[in-house]
Amino acid sequence: MIKIIDSTLSKLDMFHVSKEQLLLFCKYMKQIGIDNLEISIKSYKKMESLPDGIKFYLELGPFDKASDYPGIHKYVAARENKEPNIISEFQINDAREVILLKSYSNLTNVRIRGLDDLICHEYEYAFYEIKKIFNNSIINLCPENTFYCASAIAILWLISGGSEVTTAFAGCGNMAATEEVCMAMRVIERVKPNQKLDALIGIREWYETVTGEQISSRKPVIGSKIFYVESGIHVDGLLKKASNYEAYSPSIVGQKSTIVIGKYSGRNSIKSKLKEYGIENDALIPVILKEVKKVSTENRNSLSDEEFLDLVKRVIVDD
Template sequence: MSIEEVKYIEEVKNEMKLPGKVRIFDTTLRDGEQTPGVALTVDEKIGIAKKLDQLGVNIIEAGFPASSPGEKDAVKSIASLSLNANICGLARVLKKDLDEALACDVDYIHTFIGTSPIHRKYKLKMDKEEILQKAIFAVEYARDHGVKVEFSAEDATRTEFDYLLKIYKAVEDAGAHIINVPDTVGVMIPRAMEHLIRKLNENLKVPLSVHCHDDFGLAVANSLAAVEAGATQVHVTVNGLGERAGNAALEEVVMALIIHYGIPVDIETKKLVDISEFVSKITGVKMPPNKAIIGENAFAHEAGIHVHGVKEKAETYEPIKPEMVGHKRRIVLGKHTGTKAIKSKLEEYGIEMGDEQLRILYEQVKELGDKGKRVTDADLKAMAITILGRAPEEIVKLEGIAVMTGESVMPTATVKLRIKDKVKTAAKTGVGPVDAAINAIHSLVSETADIELEEYNIEAITGGTNALAEVFVVMSDKEGNKATGRSTREDIVMASVEAVLNAINKILTLK
């Protein structure tokens, strides 16, 4: 998508203070691991760190070394990998924390302390001056040890502006390389975030960064608003993992920066889906199918008018090419599906159908969709093959069937068939409802042809109790004629009956 096509964005970009480039600070291994229920081993952290480095993130916050021996080992192991990204360790404004981070041989330390009234009073129980002095000490101490230093005023967005600016100016003078503005509990709105970052930018010389939480679903929007005001770094996590509702999602921030703002980042976007799936598997946190950029449905189309538009020109219903993020376009079949979507799928399989066959398939797809069933690619393929395999003439046609089965009842099937111009009915028992139905059919057609069942196979195409069942049979007669029959239905008995009748009709047409 060319940004020039969205004139409204172009009209407002002139009012923004956009930076020439934005650095991506990834905290999946630190804040992302704080997702409830997520705990990563050292090897898992190393695996994610390598993926992040291949992706191109600028800083990897590898963990909080002072929090546990295992965390320290993980950070130290990642720092020893000689990755391209800066490896960062988190530390409170305490000498002990800073020493633990420095002992990991990181080249970047992110130090923080709460500054809001609620943090000062209830968590820290410190006054403003004490917090100020501790912030200065931490920055100077880390700076003196030769590492890059980023300072965060935790809960910055609920901190009085005059005090927040005083803290930031003090750490700037102490040598902080970058200042981070955390929206710790996600309380900001985009316009307020833009206003705050603009005011800070007017009073500070060092680059500004933001760390937004998604408590109100605004983490990405607030992060982008900060960039509009001149922030040059954004904290993100893969898949938006993090405390409570999570952090700004890496994949969404990156693609918005590139597409909407035209701001370069060092991310290899084609690897976004790959790292998303990798992190999802390791953490056990599955992404909703409608998740932007990386979700299963991000480039999926069902509605007939959408499919038609996409087939003619992808941009009609896709703002970016799926390949740009390592995704693939999917045509999904259901009750909103049109014939063009079905034709498109059949072309993928190399299956050609006549108009009447296509009409039958279309009606079957619609019927399943109306029942609330999603028609998978495997379902469609099986249904199409079944239709293509039907006998050219229905000499024997099913008029009706009823089955009775249960723990204390002998499985019985009553079958009504139209054989040529005569209607016949028979009831037979069997070891199960399918066997009973086939026995009844055999008894009815025996006068017309002596046909036996040689082979019977059944397979559930997809999972679930409402999965389509595909039945395949081989029938033969005493003259040596053989024919296969196939049917795909939700009802196993009906699928079996249709497959058997299909094979019988093929044999009868040979006579």
Template sequence: MNPMTRIAIYDTTLRDGSQGEGVNFSLQDKLLITSRLDELGVDYVEGGYPLSNPKDAAYFQAVRDLPLGHTKVVAFGMTRRRDIAAEDDTGMKALVAAGTPAVTVVGKTWDLHVREVLGVSLEENLRMIGDSLAFCASRVSEVIYDAEHFFDGFRRNPDYSLQTLRQAAEAGASWIILCDTNGGSLPEEVAEAVSQVAREIRVPLGIHTHNDGELAVANALAAVRQGARQVQGTINGLGERCGNADLCSVIGNLSLKYPDFEVLAPGKLVRLTEVSRYVYETANMNFRPGQAFVGASAFAHKGGMHVHGVRKIASSYEHIEPSTVGNERRILVSELSGKSNIAEKLTEFGLDQDQDLLSRVLDRVQELENEGYQFEAAEASFVLLVERLAGRHDKRFDLRGFHVGVAGQYGRASMTEATIKLQVGDVFEHTVSEGDGPVNALDGALRKALEHHYPGLRDMHLVDYKVRVINARAGTAARVRVVIESTDQDAVWGTIGVSENVIEASWLALVDSFEYKLSKDARGRTAAAPKSPALAAESLS
């Protein structure tokens, strides 16, 4: 049996990824992400450019105290400046002073860049590469050379591009990384170029691809098949312009689709989804639901035919078992659903054999979605709907009415006041609350009325609020959909309301959030609750 070929994973989320629009990591963010990447088993983490800003310089000081078990931290820098000795160049000195076990030096490979961007001769560029790598190789145990714009340069002047690589190899590079910096290469072009370089350069090769043609992952895999043994990229594909190769997809494909390659240590792949979402949260970015392997929709099934197949043989509509990458299967409910979708969801309640209930739930879902509801992101609404249609819903309060008033003057902050009337058993409640807006005021009034009856509501709070116009052609009379996301100590759920009146839609969503919390707590006291919803939604009577 032939031994597996080890593919090193090099993460540049903290440098290349942070160059993406809207991405900014604090020093603490960078240290925490480094720890998560180490737990995943990433081989190299590029921390930044120690001369570029005080934060990166502080990172290389602080990261020395992190108890990393596997990952090598890498400092990044450029070749020496023109007409300056490497030992006198401030960038070179800062690079080795970072004290990392490996450094990465980026140099020009495309003659266009050498002449027009650097403004030096082709011969001086070769000297800059050689001097810089020799300087680092004499002081750092591992030197990685990033051949910037390699594929563009190789297409136009292959002889010179190869000269730059030979110069790096002779100067002591431990790795030579071929970079598709503009992100415009095709997989067949990458494969051909890597194959030729592998025949001429004896130093281990790596690949660094950008996603401007939506081919970064495909190009990285093509390079690996032709001999590249290191892949550089970012978690979730963050990066400048269209981003870098998404390491979540690279790792997923190499680990699960190529049996001859070894990527992460055994047992680490299951952390992939967790790390992906951690980076999104840390970067204060929304998840990409359709992201391969780790997205919330990666194993979500909506069409009735698909769900019917998945219930019989999961692999009939899933290319891998979701749990292998730490993800999970989700069955969506919508107007496109068949009974298989409904039956799968009702299995959680032990009601999947009730054919009459299946039909009534499906009919009601289709009616409500025609009115503008969406159950794909409203699983808690679906839970409430099922409870009501099955006769299992305990009504814990009766709403008698609400009123919202907004008072203010032009140029001054307005004041919102909400009044509600409701009944809990034999007790009537009439409460008033002020807030920063109608939803905040209504939330306050509901809490005043209900918390002394149901103390568990104190654990619940609103975390997100979204409004979307459904039928925009109706102008200001258009129907709107409001989704509210709420959380307590152990779950997150969303609630949905639809109305021509945005305050009424918000009220419906808010009330259902309270209803679901009370129902959830009651289930927890009496029986096992259904699976935690990804989102939850509104009161649908």
């Protein structure tokens, strides 16, 4: 049984997030199967009362007392603490420093943050050492993303038998990306196959509204254009058997495959696109394809559906 703790609501204190927006995020997270959320003290106070069905985690500052924040499932403290409801957090920025954790092997609940460079080392050995040191403990791994591989480290930890990771939506706060870890575990390990991951589209819109930041259209799992296909050979493979080309169905995350027409398109792309608009005339395909390559090369961009239809109309008129 694995546990993903999403810490997004502990990373957004610099933005104005209303109580309603905080509660909406909690609702979305439950829909995608995550019911463990880490929040900041600011978010805790703004929500006034914590919604049911979610276990909340809260990071304590040096002078904060757990008793001041009732209703929290577990607290996180950046110091050694043996209380059962407090997770002791340790920052490890160099994989070679894992050996230093031996001094704290008596703790039963720990979080290891950092390990940015783990991908450059024998990560399996590092994981083995961590598990050996804390062999009677609950270990939460919270990899940071300085070297752009936090999601990979989190996934490898879970695949290797680790039980807990801390992530954040879209990787905010220099973290592993919640949606990437969720999807990887679904595809690789078949974890929670009944999750409603189509709610990720709503979370993406929520995140963009709250932060004012635009998520890249090519962002894994949640990017708006990750299922856009232009290359002729890729389109051909997609049309023959989508599962050979896509690791999972786009519908799982509330999206769909879209054939993009451009200079890399082939005959099957044109034929499929024409069929979308009820046009079936194989004789026109070579002419349309030639024009598509010419126009898209001149414009240095693929064609929108409107531009493609205008081009088809011109070809039909000239035919």
